[in-house]
Amino acid sequence: MKKAVILLSGGLDSTTCLALARSEGYECYALSFDYGQKHNSELNAAKKISRQFNTKRHEIVTLSIGNLGGSALTDDNISVPDFNGSKEIPLTYVPARNTIMLSIALGWAEILDADNIYIGVSAVDYSGYPDCRPEYINAFREMANLATKKSIEGKPINIVTPLINLSKAETTKLGVSLGVDYSETVSCYKATDDGLACGKCDSCHLRKKGFEEANTPDPTRYI
């Protein structure tokens, strides 16, 4: 059975990716990160979702990059801002986060002899993070093809980004068509320990907008 590693934060996008990979016949290996994020309840969501989707394995890698600071998601001295419509890269940006996560996924994919890594980045309804753009993903692919023993042996590991050109509404519709129950997913940057969403941060804003534009009831549990 062909294998895929799925980066699973426990949010709407990554859960949709997992549903898609499973629907495409992959044996799924879910990968999450405990990197010192304040909204740690996303990891509980990831665990539940991983069980729901009957993944072959769910690995939560501990990564002490929170000590390095530099982001509102990890640094107690920087508050998570509410959505404000600004075009600037917001304080919630975690330097090199997708690069770090994709790199660890690359290592695991090589160990598992998996051909694909799914990551739920989108360059449509997103916060402007540089490491969500197609040109970045393409450059990561090139690099990955030179980085591993598997690639040297002619078995490249592909980075699959099925949501990259989808709006949040389109992603939501895709997930609904695949039977995803979004009530268990946690997207909020300030989610409580019980997984309740603030309704105000960038991530909540994009998610709400997605359900609205998709004409789908929003199952998010707000504070």
Next chain:
Amino acid sequence: MKKAVILLSGGLDSTTCLALARSEGYECYALSFDYGQKHNSELNAAKKISRQFNTKRHEIVTLSIGNLGGSALTDDNISVPDFNGSKEIPLTYVPARNTIMLSIALGWAEILDADNIYIGVSAVDYSGYPDCRPEYINAFREMANLATKKSIEGKPINIVTPLINLSKAETTKLGVSLGVDYSETVSCYKATDDGLACGKCDSCHLRKKGFEEANTPDPTRYI
């Protein structure tokens, strides 16, 4: 003062890089990883060396990739082999290790507003790891230039590989000329908790050969 992040394993190459970065006038930020390596005493060496070189900060990032298995350096079920002259990529290869470490260095460099990351890879006297080759490093550079907010703002973070074309003997001579005391460095894949080297693994073989060819006394403490 210009800043550099130096990937510091505590071995011969990374210590030479640190010495070089300091001699070039950088404020040095040393970065090491506790990734479940069996030869954990390299971290004690890294701490001592970091103090010797008076780095601005030394961060040891914990990274639980050892649980993923796949390498003789982290997996208790795979023994570290002695040097055998084979051209194959050895069991000590850790999938995507340099990619993972460079990625975390990239994040930290962005947080610190550092322009350079030093990594002591060599494509001359090396174990054939794919992620030590110039073509891999060049691809990582391209990707890094698209990955960060700093790069979008026109301030790219460079990956500096001063040893990439040097033999181990040339690296050793360079270090000696910079005043490096190699007796504190630990390169052995099977180093004891006290930092004693086995003298038989690939890493010991390359290091021994380096001191011999450089006509420099080998200060390594062997078992």
